[in-house]
Amino acid sequence: MKIVVCVSHVPDTATKIVVGSDNKTIDANGVTYVLNPYDEIAVEEALKTKEAQGGDVVVVSVGPDNNKESIRKALAMGADSGVLLKDDNYRDSVGVAKALAEEIKAQDAQIVFFGKQSVDYDNSIVGQLTAEMLGYNCVSVAVDLKLDGEKITAEREIEGGREVIETSLPAVITCQKGLNEPRYAALKGIMAAKRKTIEEKDAAVSENSVEILEMKKPAPKEPGKIVGTDSSAVPELVRLLKEEAKVI
Numbered sequence: 324m325k326i327v328v329c330v331s332h333v334p335d336t337a338t339k340i341v342v343g344s345d346n347k348t349i350d351a352n353g354v355t356y357v358l359n360p361y362d363e364i365a366v367e368e369a370l371k372t373k374e375a376q377g378g379d380v381v382v383v384s385v386g387p388d389n390n391k392e393s394i395r396k397a398l399a400m401g402a403d404s405g406v407l408l409k410d411d412n413y414r415d416s417v418g419v420a421k422a423l424a425e426e427i428k429a430q431d432a433q434i435v436f437f438g439k440q441s442v443d444y445d446n447s448i449v450g451q452l453t454a455e456m457l458g459y460n461c462v463s464v465a466v467d468l469k470l471d472g473e474k475i476t477a478e479r480e481i482e483g484g485r486e487v488i489e490t491s492l493p494a495v496i497t498c499q500k501g502l503n504e505p506r507y508a509a510l511k512g513i514m515a516a517k518r519k520t521i522e523e524k525d526a527a528v529s530e531n532s533v534e535i536l537e538m539k540k541p542a543p544k545e546p547g548k549i550v551g552t553d554s555s556a557v558p559e560l561v562r563l564l565k566e567e568a569k570v571i
């Protein structure tokens with residue numbers, strides 16, 4: 324079975340983000356990029372699927388040359404090969420999905436894993452868009468997955484509980500925390516990844532339907548207010564919580 328896993332290359336969440344001088348992009352200087360954490364879960368699920376069913380795991384990413392670092396990390400975890408769909412320019416989520424759908428079609432993949440969300444732009448949409456473009460079934464925010472031939476039984480995380488659903492291949496699965504515990508890339512895997520192929524292709528042409536007008540940091544938080552340091556401050560504190568903060 325051909326298994327595809329789609330990965331984004333994102334700023335490490337510990338990185339301090341600075342908006343670029345154009346006010347529309349992130350200043351990449353000094354930013355450490357990593358494999359999107361939800362995509363590590365997707366890679367793990369793809370590898371587990373291969374171990375259970377046999378097949379090949381192909382890692383696909385859309386973006387500039389640097390995305391190869393995240394592809395390489397997935398290869399070190401155990402994926403078989405990678406494809407970089409090259410694009411150095413801004414591409415909206417629809418454009419990312421278009422490029423991925425074209426490649427998945429060419430790979431004739433039966434099951435495609437995504438993270439539930441890319442932790443940089445947070446749209447949580449690329450997996451579902453890609454499924455629609457391919458005409459594949461789609462399971463989003465999966466926290467449990469079982470494959471029995473063509474049949475998929477999955478659990479999805481929903482508000483306050485879990486939903487159990489059944490569908491069939493071909494399918495897109497978007498992976499949520501709790502689905503599995505991603506394996507570490509051991510030294511052997513890291514060495515082996517250096518010999519694995521990452522094919523480069525131009526990403527399918529796509530015209531953006533979304534234009535970024537501005538990127539801005541959140542407004543600085545108001546400084547805290549110290550009402551008093553002993554119990555005599557309680558009445559005033561209660562009054563402020565009631566009348567100003569309106570939380571009690």
Ligand SMILES: Cc1cc2nc3c(=O)[nH]c(=O)nc-3n(C[C@H](O)[C@H](O)[C@H](O)COP(=O)(O)OP(=O)(O)OC[C@H]3O[C@@H](n4cnc5c(N)ncnc54)[C@H](O)[C@@H]3O)c2cc1C
Pocket residue numbers: 329330331332347348349359361362365383384385386387410411412413414415416419423436437438439440441442443444445446447448449450535
């Ligand atoms: C070359 C390039 C430059 C960009 N520049 C900007 C920019 O300057 N400003 C801006 O706001 N946005 C930019 N983007 C982001 C773009 O707008 C998309 O939104 C982004 O690629 C995906 O983020 P998302 O929040 O839509 O993903 P989500 O829908 O949250 O991602 C869900 C899942 O889809 C998969 N996925 C997401 N992105 C990719 C990818 N690129 N390749 C493979 N799988 C993926 C992953 O499995 C991920 O977990 C750029 C994208 C590209 C490719």
